[in-house]
Amino acid sequence: MRMRVAVIDDEPLARSGVITRLAAHADVEVVGEFADGPSALEGIAALAPDLVFIDVQMPGMTGLEALAALPPAQRPMAVLLTAYENFAVRAFELQAVDYLLKPIDDERFAEALERARQAQPYRRSAAPAASAQVAAANGEDASWLNRFVVRVGRRVAFVEAAEVEWIQADGDYATLHVGDRAYLLRESMGRLSRQLDPAQFVRVHRSTIVRIDCVAELQPLSNRDAMLRLRDGTPVRASRTYIEPLLARLHGRPGFGG
Incomplete structure (x- = not known):
């Protein structure tokens, strides 16, 4: 080429x-x-x-x-x-x-x-x-983000969105969790939640996004928050602000915007 x-x-x-x-x-x-x-x-x-x-x-x-x-x-x-x-x-x-x-x-x-x-x-x-x-900004059809470009040391790595299990805010950055590996990305959670396919990812907290098929359990808490357990055992707190769209996605319904 x-x-x-x-x-x-x-x-x-x-x-x-x-x-x-x-x-x-x-x-x-x-x-x-x-x-x-x-x-x-x-x-x-x-x-x-x-x-x-x-x-x-x-x-x-x-x-x-x-x-x-x-x-x-x-x-x-x-x-x-x-x-x-x-x-x-x-x-x-x-x-x-x-x-x-x-x-x-x-x-x-x-x-x-x-x-x-x-x-x-x-x-x-x-x-x-x-x-x-x-095109999306102009009200036209758009594609969802399907690949992240991240820096690993002095190299560039390409991380498929479908491999990311959950995303955690880290100051001005976001940490992509892929199995036992973590990749740092300079991006806001709000922007990420708008770029990722809502059929696959859902925001569960102002600082956390999870891939829906990675959620194994949901335990309601007394303050209307919930504690999620991912399939690898990772505990993730879900804020009551995001509970309704989270439950809708877990039950296969469209839910609400991120």
Whole structure:
């Protein structure tokens, strides 16, 4: 699968260094290079590259600001070029598959490009889903979120929604529980509850979402809350605020919105 790449950096030598490295890969086509954020936005909209190598610290508009300004459906995969590591979480929200510290190491460059190759099929399949979210905002039919993109150390992992047993709020993040593994995702519970298929997931507390078929028992409590036991034995508290839609879903009825 051929990959179309754009290079964005305000330093000409840095741009040429990346382009020279890319020239060694037969499956990569450099479709454009840009020296600042605004021109990069125009170029990305016009050229629709699969991947961008983009500098974070650029005058006027940073690389992260440029990526954030793009609609999700138009936002390419990104490898960030920087001298710092403290932006990593925000970077991965913006489809960054890796980041390279300057000066760039050849081995790390090749590793980042390989990660982009591995992510490319998933990124392409995710594009219709992003378009569907826009359609939903306009009152049209939409698809439910079926895959999470999460960071595991310095790698990107793809977690199928159907494998997630329950989700727990953790400050500004959400923890996805998959068997004995947990994945951290920067997302609010309210947004997740609107993105997940209500036929499979239900919010049971302001800080908890469960997959319906993972609920094994429900024990009512005196204050009208309930204690759930999942099939793996995990106890989860359900707030009375969410009891009615929870019971409706457990009995196979549509219930209420999340």
